[in-house]
Amino acid sequence: MAYLDLKNVSKLFGTVAAVKDFNLAVEKGEFVSLLGPSGCGKTTTLRMIAGFEMPDAGTITLAGDDITIVPPNKRGTGMVFQAYALFPNMTVRDNVAFGLEVTGHPKAEIDERVREMLAIVRLPDAGKRYPHQLSGGQQQRVALARALAIRPRVLLLDEPLSALDAVVRVALRGEIRKIQLDLGITTVYVTHDQEEALSISDHVVVMNQGLIEQLGTPEEIYRQPKTRFVAAFIGTANQLHGVVVDRAQVQFGTMMLRAPVPSNLSASHQVVVLVRPESVTIHSAAPSSNQQNVLEGTIQTITFLGPITRIAVDVSGTRVVADVTAANRAALSHNQPVWLAFDPEACQVMASQ
Amino acid sequence: MKKQNSIFSLVLIGIFVLYMIIPIIATYMFSIATKWDVSILPEGYTLDWYQTAFDHPYFSITLTNSFIVSFSAVLAGLFFIVPTTYWVHTRVPSAKPLLDLLMILPFGIPAVVLALALIRVYNFQPVARSPFLLISGCVIFSMPFMYRPVSNSLMAIDVHTLTESALNLGANTFQILVRVIAPNIMPGILSGALLVFATVFAEFTLANLITGASFKTFPLLLVEFTKRDGRVAAALSVISFTVAWIASLAILWVSGRGHKPTEEVVAAH
Ligand SMILES: Nc1ncnc2c1ncn2[C@@H]1O[C@H](COP(=O)(O)OP(=O)(O)OP(=O)(O)O)[C@@H](O)[C@H]1O
Ligand SMILES: [Mg+2]
Numbered sequence: 001m002a003y004l005d006l007k008n009v010s011k012l013f014g015t016v017a018a019v020k021d022f023n024l025a026v027e028k029g030e031f032v033s034l035l036g037p038s039g040c041g042k043t044t045t046l047r048m049i050a051g052f053e054m055p056d057a058g059t060i061t062l063a064g065d066d067i068t069i070v071p072p073n074k075r076g077t078g079m080v081f082q083a084y085a086l087f088p089n090m091t092v093r094d095n096v097a098f099g100l101e102v103t104g105h106p107k108a109e110i111d112e113r114v115r116e117m118l119a120i121v122r123l124p125d126a127g128k129r130y131p132h133q134l135s136g137g138q139q140q141r142v143a144l145a146r147a148l149a150i151r152p153r154v155l156l157l158d159e160p161l162s163a164l165d166a167v168v169r170v171a172l173r174g175e176i177r178k179i180q181l182d183l184g185i186t187t188v189y190v191t192h193d194q195e196e197a198l199s200i201s202d203h204v205v206v207m208n209q210g211l212i213e214q215l216g217t218p219e220e221i222y223r224q225p226k227t228r229f230v231a232a233f234i235g236t237a238n239q240l241h242g243v244v245v246d247r248a249q250v251q252f253g254t255m256m257l258r259a260p261v262p263s264n265l266s267a268s269h270q271v272v273v274l275v276r277p278e279s280v281t282i283h284s285a286a287p288s289s290n291q292q293n294v295l296e297g298t299i300q301t302i303t304f305l306g307p308i309t310r311i312a313v314d315v316s317g318t319r320v321v322a323d324v325t326a327a328n329r330a331a332l333s334h335n336q337p338v339w340l341a342f343d344p345e346a347c348q349v350m351a352s353q
Numbered sequence: 354m355k356k357q358n359s360i361f362s363l364v365l366i367g368i369f370v371l372y373m374i375i376p377i378i379a380t381y382m383f384s385i386a387t388k389w390d391v392s393i394l395p396e397g398y399t400l401d402w403y404q405t406a407f408d409h410p411y412f413s414i415t416l417t418n419s420f421i422v423s424f425s426a427v428l429a430g431l432f433f434i435v436p437t438t439y440w441v442h443t444r445v446p447s448a449k450p451l452l453d454l455l456m457i458l459p460f461g462i463p464a465v466v467l468a469l470a471l472i473r474v475y476n477f478q479p480v481a482r483s484p485f486l487l488i489s490g491c492v493i494f495s496m497p498f499m500y501r502p503v504s505n506s507l508m509a510i511d512v513h514t515l516t517e518s519a520l521n522l523g524a525n526t527f528q529i530l531v532r533v534i535a536p537n538i539m540p541g542i543l544s545g546a547l548l549v550f551a552t553v554f555a556e557f558t559l560a561n562l563i564t565g566a567s568f569k570t571f572p573l574l575l576v577e578f579t580k581r582d583g584r585v586a587a588a589l590s591v592i593s594f595t596v597a598w599i600a601s602l603a604i605l606w607v608s609g610r611g612h613k614p615t616e617e618v619v620a621a622h
Contacts, residue, residue, distance in 0.1 A: 073521070076523075102525070
């Protein structure tokens, strides 16, 4: 059995099924992210682990104990909330010490632990300040220190960075990951930001309408999305609708695409061929290679995105995007006829519907 | 236009202040006047009426009784109304409209009706006509004064998240209430306590009907004196004001001392 184990967990709110038959096994020391659009049940899942919601079905075990019906103040989970939930009447020191004080730890131990935790979140001198004297990012660091101070068996974070500005967000997520690795603490992290989930997790759980769409490493989720939902939700993917011809070919309009067709999809099956924009190259003359798939079209839009430029091309009515670097972008202009090329291996074929 | 408006409101405020303050000043003057029948200002000044009031055997008894009743009502508010309000806000928010309604009821029931009803229903020993029954009546009648400010303060803070953070850190309900919730709604609790204290201290009808002579309160003594000697009654009124003032100042002092950051944060919310 895994360290944190959710088995067939379901949660209903009235008639709304927030989480349906959810299974998740998190190993000790692992960092797992729950990722999905708003309302997909991420928070509900996390709150069931913390004990703030009672599952309608299923069991939750933590370190071998069945905690399904254990009250939240007896679970030993450390939670960081989206809204800075620091106690406004207490100093930073008292906030961090709170969990140890209410459970009756000796003062010397508490002082030592507070010092250690504030050092970990790099706020060693903030002990005497009040939460309202701190920036949002600092408050979330204190919230993290407070959650870690009780030495929780699992750390739970519910969109801890979503109220912060972009620069702080990126810096702090890296710090959270580093602290998590240093302490080796099992962590479940909720976010709707795919970049955040992919960049700091060992495993990502992509959720949709209370169900798990896919569970895998960030690479797997990005490179081998199992469903169209995952493909569309993670990053940007071109979706070319076509019909299976044989194991290696898909008819796309009047063109034939070479792509590895999974064995469960037989000839004449309606399919979608997925290609990431960064796998597509763009050429102002027809490329000579006959190993690659080549599509012909005209440039619709050119969008500068900093390190890359995204080119949208109209291929007989289908919009296909390609990412190019600054050097390759220079030669391109609106309404220019171009050729797009991509390897068969860069394609992923999945059933449409 | 603007200017006229502000002059108009100044005049209005002035009239209102005079209307409120003149009786207080007059009472105060009357309490230290030797004779004040025919002249515009008193003919002389004396503290005799205070002396008479202090010397009256019932003075310290009624003052003590009033303090007992007022403090008991404040304590009952702190121990029953505050936790109940918190409980409803966090656990049964659907019952909040019901509680809001319930807390208006005491305003709709005349004190006479409440007193007679309590006397009839609790017509058995040892509660019948006891100070305990009087205190209970005062708790009912002053309930809204504690409930309103506390409920408003609870709405101004994020009770849910604060409660859940504390629970998550291992605190029990008592610890959450005392260490997290109460300090964050302290301004509401203090103004509630003050209002309860002041209204109960000045309460006459319930005390007169429920306990009457067996457990006299300060307002009863005051009313007795208005029939006998108006100047002593005025002195008693001034003492009553002073008690209310001291109570308010004490509460303001306590709130100003320990809870600066709380107030700022509550204001920021
Ligand atoms: N207390 C509640 N009462 C009723 N319905 C609820 C409650 N909490 C959540 N829901 C519903 O359950 C579903 C899942 O909600 P949840 O908060 O878990 O989503 P989420 O994935 O965290 O979304 P977001 O990214 O917006 O935070 C939603 O349809 C939501 O409306
Ligand atoms: Mg959520």
